[in-house]
Amino acid sequence: MPRLSRLFVRTALAHLVVGFTLGALMLINKGVPLHPLLWRLLPLHVEFLLIGWTVQFIFGVAFWILPRFGTSRGPEGVVWLSYVLLNAGVLLVAAGHLIAGPAWPVLIGRAVEGGAVVAFAFNMWPRIKPFRDVVTGR
Ligand code: HEM
Numbered sequence: 706m707p708r709l710s711r712l713f714v715r716t717a718l719a720h721l722v723v724g725f726t727l728g729a730l731m732l733i734n735k736g737v738p739l740h741p742l743l744w745r746l747l748p749l750h751v752e753f754l755l756i757g758w759t760v761q762f763i764f765g766v767a768f769w770i771l772p773r774f775g776t777s778r779g780p781e782g783v784v785w786l787s788y789v790l791l792n793a794g795v796l797l798v799a800a801g802h803l804i805a806g807p808a809w810p811v812l813i814g815r816a817v818e819g820g821a822v823v824a825f826a827f828n829m830w831p832r833i834k835p836f837r838d839v840v841t842g843r
Contacts, residue, residue: 713765720757748802771832787824794818
């Protein structure tokens with residue numbers, strides 16, 4: 706597994722732990738009311754699990770497993786960029802929801818996440834090809 710994939714998957718696992726912890730806190734809060742403000746954690750729970758965990762895990766495994774050009778996995782700079790943008794976006798969206806202030810941190814965070822997808826797709830696109838092309842080196 707390449708270094709970038711290990712980084713994606715390990716970071717995704719960290720998001721999973723945080724997301725589950727927030728979910729558990731809200732679940733406990735439903736049975737044993739601790740504090741009404743704990744409900745503010747719901748959008749963070751969703752963000753960490755849907756983007757931080759699920760999307761990030763998929764990116765990590767896709768970068769590792771999709772067809773290569775010989776030994777090369779295509780331009781890696783855009784994938785590093787995607788890693789940085791994805792995590793910055795998740796943190797920005799989470800912070801925006803947590804402070805519950807103006808909408809712009811969430812909006813910018815979403816745009817940054819979109820940038821992560823575009824950067825990732827830039828690497829992935831030429832690697833999506835039939836098996837026969839991989840065998841013949843086309
Ligand atoms: C990958 C795993 C998970 C994903 C993708 C996920 C996603 C979500 C989503 C999208 C919602 C919002 C539902 C809505 O607004 O109608 C939600 C709510 C919630 N989740 Fe999770 N979740 C996950 C795991 C967990 C775990 C492990 C726990 C508890 C330990 C948990 C506890 C909760 C609670 C308490 C709510 C609020 C439910 C309510 O509205 O009463 N979630 N989750």
